[in-house]
Amino acid sequence: MSRSIIIYGLAMAALLILLKWLEWRFLLFDHAIEVYSGALALIFTGLGIWLALKLAKPKVQQEAQPAPKDQVGPPVMAIQGQLPATSDHAPDENELARFGLSGREQEVLQLMAEGLSNQEIADRLFVSLNTIKTHGSRIFEKLDVKRRTQAVEKSKRLRLIK
Amino acid sequence: MSRSIIIYGLAMAALLILLKWLEWRFLLFDHAIEVYSGALALIFTGLGIWLALKLAKPKVQQEAQPAPKDQVGPPVMAIQGQLPATSDHAPDENELARFGLSGREQEVLQLMAEGLSNQEIADRLFVSLNTIKTHGSRIFEKLDVKRRTQAVEKSKRLRLIK
DNA sequence: GTAAAAATCACCCGAAAGTATGAAAGGTAA
DNA sequence: TTACCTTTCATACTTTCGGGTGATTTTTAC
Numbered sequence: 001m002s003r004s005i006i007i008y009g010l011a012m013a014a015l016l017i018l019l020k021w022l023e024w025r026f027l028l029f030d031h032a033i034e035v036y037s038g039a040l041a042l043i044f045t046g047l048g049i050w051l052a053l054k055l056a057k058p059k060v061q062q063e064a065q066p067a068p069k070d071q072v073g074p075p076v077m078a079i080q081g082q083l084p085a086t087s088d089h090a091p092d093e094n095e096l097a098r099f100g101l102s103g104r105e106q107e108v109l110q111l112m113a114e115g116l117s118n119q120e121i122a123d124r125l126f127v128s129l130n131t132i133k134t135h136g137s138r139i140f141e142k143l144d145v146k147r148r149t150q151a152v153e154k155s156k157r158l159r160l161i162k
Numbered sequence: 163m164s165r166s167i168i169i170y171g172l173a174m175a176a177l178l179i180l181l182k183w184l185e186w187r188f189l190l191f192d193h194a195i196e197v198y199s200g201a202l203a204l205i206f207t208g209l210g211i212w213l214a215l216k217l218a219k220p221k222v223q224q225e226a227q228p229a230p231k232d233q234v235g236p237p238v239m240a241i242q243g244q245l246p247a248t249s250d251h252a253p254d255e256n257e258l259a260r261f262g263l264s265g266r267e268q269e270v271l272q273l274m275a276e277g278l279s280n281q282e283i284a285d286r287l288f289v290s291l292n293t294i295k296t297h298g299s300r301i302f303e304k305l306d307v308k309r310r311t312q313a314v315e316k317s318k319r320l321r322l323i324k
Numbered sequence: 325g326t327a328a329a330a331a332t333c334a335c336c337c338g339a340a341a342g343t344a345t346g347a348a349a350g351g352t353a354a
Numbered sequence: 355t356t357a358c359c360t361t362t363c364a365t366a367c368t369t370t371c372g373g374g375t376g377a378t379t380t381t382t383a384c
Binding site: 041043044045113115116117145146147148149153154 | 199202203204205206207274275276277278279307309310311312313314315316
């Protein structure tokens, strides 16, 4: 993205230099300025379109390698050795340990992932709403996310929960 | 869309006229041409961006509507058994049609699933927060859920989104 | 060209989520 | 016993979500 801006700047500089050259080259023309203007306008319109598409496109940025969906092959060999044979629906213990989620926190996270509200989770676990909020904050902190939706996305992607 | 092009044409004309006026007004400056060029470049870059945003909007999805005919063939069992012939990362068109989500709604839903807040989605799609809220309400209504977490859970389970 | 659908935006308001801070009880290990 | 962790709960506060309503503009379909 920032690269696009740099490229844009370079293109702008190059075109202005080109303009300068044209100015010197064809100074004779009376209406050169109009031609220049039109060409400039068209060129930079195109540049703008390109820029807009560049900037509007980038959608997903992955900051972590999604855990391979299949336990096949000789995986990239995790950060700290691992035993691959995890079942399809069992949380990855090693990944889990990486974030240090306590048992209760995992429970809450699981229920969050199922779409329950904090109040519903509190009722389900027979604790107060405030307690769930506290757990929630801890979870977000440990997973380094800001919202429950992010926590769910990340924990599912990393197979922390089923 | 065609109106956008007309507006673009008019804007270009107006700006060239403005340029002509500036030329007459400040002809004294030696480096006026550079200033003009820079201003023109910036203005038309902006115009290009605007144009791109206007024109590039309805470029992808759409035409997801032609399936009101409920060919209730294979869908329901798609949860885990064998997903229909669709690729692993492509939404299930049949399921999708069942809920009648529009193109924009699918986009918003996808971003919700990635953990973005309404404000972030609004920024990403270059629309207002209120618009995203409206889309959200429609999505929840169509999916028959109450919260975004539920919408994400359900749509992922039914493979409405990747 | 008109009608319908989709997309956009606004305002209000209550509910839910999340932050910050503090604290108390119980279990565990050094 | 002390130190630490987990779990529980509370109050106060800010932010985000989501419902309801109404509206305009743009696109698409006929």
